[in-house]
Every structure is written in C-alpha cells, then in structure tokens.
Amino acid sequence: xxxxxxxxxxSASLQRHFLWLLLSVAGLFAAGIALSxxxxxxxxxxxxxxxxxxxxxxxxxxxxRLLDYYHRLIDNTAHDPxxxxxxxxxxxxxxxxxxxxxxxxLPDLLGLALVNPQGGVLGEAVTLRVGPRCQQDMQxxxxxxxxxxxxxxxxxxxxxxxLVSPVRELDGEIVGGVFISVRLTQLxxxxxxxxxxxxxxxxxxxxxxxxxxxxxxxxxxxxxRLDIPKxxxxxxxxxxxxxxxxxxxxxxxxxxxxxxxVLLLLGATMLRLRRSMLRDIVSTRDALTALARDEPVPAIVxxxxxxxxxxxxxxxxxxxxxxxxxxxxxxxxxDPLTGLPNRRAFETRFPLAxxxxxxxxxxALVLLDVDHFKAVNDRYGHGVGDQVLLALxxxxxxxxxxxxxxxxxxxxxxxxxxxxxxAAGVDVWYRRLADRFRxxxxxxxxxxQTSLSAGQTWLGGASSDTINDALARADRALYRAKAQGRGHxxxxxxPAADPAG
Numbered sequence: 001x002x003x004x005x006x007x008x009x010x011s012a013s014l015q016r017h018f019l020w021l022l023l024s025v026a027g028l029f030a031a032g033i034a035l036s037x038x039x040x041x042x043x044x045x046x047x048x049x050x051x052x053x054x055x056x057x058x059x060x061x062x063x064x065r066l067l068d069y070y071h072r073l074i075d076n077t078a079h080d081p082x083x084x085x086x087x088x089x090x091x092x093x094x095x096x097x098x099x100x101x102x103x104x105x106l107p108d109l110l111g112l113a114l115v116n117p118q119g120g121v122l123g124e125a126v127t128l129r130v131g132p133r134c135q136q137d138m139q140x141x142x143x144x145x146x147x148x149x150x151x152x153x154x155x156x157x158x159x160x161x162x163l164v165s166p167v168r169e170l171d172g173e174i175v176g177g178v179f180i181s182v183r184l185t186q187l188x189x190x191x192x193x194x195x196x197x198x199x200x201x202x203x204x205x206x207x208x209x210x211x212x213x214x215x216x217x218x219x220x221x222x223x224x225r226l227d228i229p230k231x232x233x234x235x236x237x238x239x240x241x242x243x244x245x246x247x248x249x250x251x252x253x254x255x256x257x258x259x260x261x262v263l264l265l266l267g268a269t270m271l272r273l274r275r276s277m278l279r280d281i282v283s284t285r286d287a288l289t290a291l292a293r294d295e296p297v298p299a300i301v302x303x304x305x306x307x308x309x310x311x312x313x314x315x316x317x318x319x320x321x322x323x324x325x326x327x328x329x330x331x332x333x334x335d336p337l338t339g340l341p342n343r344r345a346f347e348t349r350f351p352l353a354x355x356x357x358x359x360x361x362x363x364a365l366v367l368l369d370v371d372h373f374k375a376v377n378d379r380y381g382h383g384v385g386d387q388v389l390l391a392l393x394x395x396x397x398x399x400x401x402x403x404x405x406x407x408x409x410x411x412x413x414x415x416x417x418x419x420x421x422x423a424a425g426v427d428v429w430y431r432r433l434a435d436r437f438r439x440x441x442x443x444x445x446x447x448x449q450t451s452l453s454a455g456q457t458w459l460g461g462a463s464s465d466t467i468n469d470a471l472a473r474a475d476r477a478l479y480r481a482k483a484q485g486r487g488h489x490x491x492x493x494x495p496a497a498d499p500a501g
Contacts, residue, residue, distance in 0.1 A: 111134070362421060365459055
C-alpha cells in the first residue's frame with residue numbers, strides 16, 4: 001500500500017519573510033535615528049554649556065577690566081606729586097578748581113573731587129557733583145583705603161558707584177584722597193556688548209539688587225554664576241535649555257520620510273520578487289544601516305530598474321549628510337566675521353604646536369588686540385569696529401605661513417602661533433604686521449588713531465605646559481604692553497631652543 005510522502009520541510013511564506021525584512025529595516029532605521037538624535041542632543045547640550053561658560057568668563061573679564069581701568073585712573077592721579085603739594089598748601093578754591101578741570105577731561109565720570117582724611121569734600125559738593133549719601137559713606141568709612149565700590153541709586157538716572165584712592169605723604173601718612181563717581185551705565189554697556197542672542201546677563205550687588213541686565217530667558221534654563229572680585233557683585237549668565245532643536249527635528253523627519261519611501265517601494269513590488277530582487281533589498285538595508293550608524297555608505301547599484309529611485313534617494317541623502325557634516329565642522333572651526341580659525345580651532349591645533357615645542361622647535365604664542373577698540377566702537381559704531389577687525393584679519397592672513405596658525409579668540413583678541421622664529425624674528429614679524437595693519441586701515445578709508453598691542457610667550461618652557469598656562473603668560477605680557485603705553489610687543493622670556501638647531 002502506497003503512502004503519500006509527507007513534505008519534511010514546510011513551505012516558507014515569501015510575504016512573511018518580506019514582512020520580517022520590512023520590520024528589520026524599519027527597526028534598524030528607527031534605532032539609528034534614535035541613537036543619532038540622542039548623540040545630537042548630548043553634543044548640543046555640551047556645546048551650549050561651553051558657550052555659556054565662555055560668555056560668562058568673557059563678560060567677567062570685561063567687567064574686571066573696566067573696574068581696573070578706573071582704579072588705575074584714580075591711583076595714578078593720587079600719586080601725582082603736584083597733587084600732594086596742592087593737598088598740603090592749596091586753598092579750597094584751588095582744590096575745587098583742580099577737580100573741575102579733571103572733570104572736563106573725563107566726561108564719562110559723574111563726579112570727581114578731592115577729600116580730606118575724614119572723607120569731607122574739599123570744595124562745593126554740589127558743584128563737584130558729590131551727593132549727600134556719597135559724603136556720608138566716606139565719612140562713615142574707617143579708612144580711605146577701602147577699594148570696594150560704594151553703590152548709590154537714590155536719584156533715578158544718576159545711579160553710580162564711588163571709588164576713592166588715598167593721597168599719601170612720603171612717609172605713608174594719608175593727607176586726603178581722590179574721589180570719583182562712575183555711572184552704572186558703564187556696567188550696562190559691558191553687559192550689552194557681551195550678550196549672545198537668546199541669552200541673558202544679570203549683574204547684581206551683594207544685596208541681590210540688579211546693577212545691569214540684558215535679555216530674558218523663560219522656562220527651563222542653564223545658568224552660570226561668577227563673583228566679581230573685591231566688589232561683592234555677582235554675574236549671572238543664563239541660556240534656554242533646548243531639548244529638541246530644529247536640526248534634530250529635521251533629522252527625524254528626513255529619516256522618517258526616507259523610511260516611508262523605502263517601505264512603500266518594497267511593498268509595491270512584493271509580488272514580483274526574485275532572488276536577485278532579494279539581493280537588492282539586502283544591499284539597500286545594508287546601506288541604510290550604514291547611513292544610520294554614520295558609517296561609509298557604499299553606492300547602491302540596483303539590479304532592477306524599479307529600485308533605482310530608492311537607491312538614488314539613499315545615495316543622495318548619504319551624500320547630502322556627509323556634505324552637511326563637513327560644512328558644519330568647517331563652520332564650527334571658523335570665525336564668521338573674519339574667516340579666520342576661531343577659539344575652538346585654536347584649541348584643537350594647540351597640542352600639535354606644543355608637541356613641536358617639546359621637540360625643541362621654537363614656537364611663539366603671540367596674543368594681540370586693537371588698542372582703544374572699545375573707544376572706536378563707542379565713537380564710530382560697531383560697523384567701523386568690524387572693519388577694523390577685518391583689516392587686522394587681512395593683515396594676519398598676509399603674514400601667516402603654512403606652518404603658522406592665526407585665530408580670533410573673542411572680540412578684538414587674536415592669537416598667533418609662529419613656528420621656527422627667534423625673539424628677533426618675532427619682533428620683526430610684529431613690526432611688519434603693525435605696518436600692514438595701518439596700510440589696511442588706510443585702504444578701508446579708516447583714519448583712526450589706533451594701533452596693535454601684543455604679548456608673546458614661548459611654548460614648552462615647562463614639561464607640564466598647557467594652553468591655559470601659555471595664554472595666561474601671553475596675556476600678562478599683553479597687559480604689560482598696555483601698561484607701557486600700547487602700540488608695541490612685549491616678550492615674556494627668551495625662546496627655549498634655537499630654531500636653527
């Protein structure tokens with residue numbers, strides 16, 4: 001008796017296999033989108049925090065520089081030998097006339113006067129613009145040596161802070177002091193110039209009252225808090241917390257649209273599948289997986305003409321994403337105004353320069369800024385200030401060799417890494433730069449009384465040299481260049497090795 005042979009292998013369902021393939025492709029694509037989005041959000045959050053930290057630090061430095069400027073102003077005035085004679089033997093009228101003459105020279109001050117050791121004003125307080133509360137604070141103070149700014153906001157529109165510097169005899173005895181009042185609008189100007197779009201900067205006093213403020217952030221925010229030394233003031237920098245950026249939304253939308261196109265194409269041709277068509281699906285899936293994982297995407301060459309649109313879309317998307325990543329990377333390393341590398345690019349390239357210095361090659365770090373740049377902005381506007389920065393950038397580009405690196409760090413501060421020059425070579429380079437900068441200003445039609453101050457240090461002076469240490473040394477040298485009259489280069493030390501060696 002014959003029996004019907006049983007089929008030892010159950011027939012496979014092509015539709016089921018195809019559905020599993022669709023699910024696999026969709027799952028991989030969704031996982032890639034989710035992972036890419038998560039990485040994007042993490043990187044975006046870190047970038048936002050770094051930008052906020054940098055904004056807060058730069059604003060704090062600007063405020064400290066402003067206060068230092070006024071401290072130096074009254075300290076230099078208080079050490080004038082002629083002023084000591086005036087305090088000793090001058091009449092009240094002469095002392096008042098001296099203060100009035102100085103007020104004319106410094107129109108940005110609210111008030112200026114000479115005071116006796118007990119804090120009394122030498123002259124008519126009203127004429128010298130010294131308010132009653134200002135006099136009371138000085139008279140209550142134990143000594144005129146207290147440099148903490150005294151705040152006064154009693155009269156609307158005349159908000160200010162006071163500074164006093166003692167005038168001393170040769171033996172150190174205090175014979176009086178120089179008093180100035182500075183409008184709080186000077187602090188507001190610094191806050192305005194430092195603010196990034198969409199952020200907020202707030203400066204408060206020791207009691208928590210606002211001294212200067214610009215911007216408003218609603219909802220979830222990031223915040224950086226920094227103290228201003230010797231004032232009791234606190235600076236707050238705030239930025240919104242962006243959880244789902246526009247770029248992330250577009251990324252998800254592009255992924256979903258691509259996934260939908262692929263699934264639709266595969267579903268429309270399901271009934272006409274052949275073995276070769278299945279191979280095309282596998283290659284397409286591999287390409288999508290590589291795209292989602294940010295890996296090199298092999299070009300898809302379909303066997304059937306029906307797959308050509310999907311393959312072309314995927315290839316085009318991969319190309320666009322790669323080009324977009326390249327553009328974003330370039331933009332993240334370039335200063336938009338000058339076209340020079342930015343601070344991030346400088347920090348990226350710095351370890352290479354430090355490695356050259358550690359191999360006994362002379363590498364100089366030069367820190368530059370434009371003298372009286374803030375005054376140029378205040379007088380002529382930020383448009384002229386931008387032209388000054390462009391003139392300096394063009395000058396630096398013309399003098400930068402392939403082995404060198406020029407970057408704009410922030411504002412009018414530029415950094416240059418010069419390789420293979422000795423101290424004399426750096427000095428010659430600086431003089432050529434100063435001449436070219438003046439020529440560029442003339443070419444732009446700018447007749448400005450400005451120059452370049454520079455501080456220079458050598459890399460690799462210590463085995464543990466870092467970018468922060470090198471910038472700090474160059475900044476101190478730049479500060480000395482400013483203190484010595486501006487318009488020249490100050491080198492902090494000779495090079496560690498002979499470049500010719």
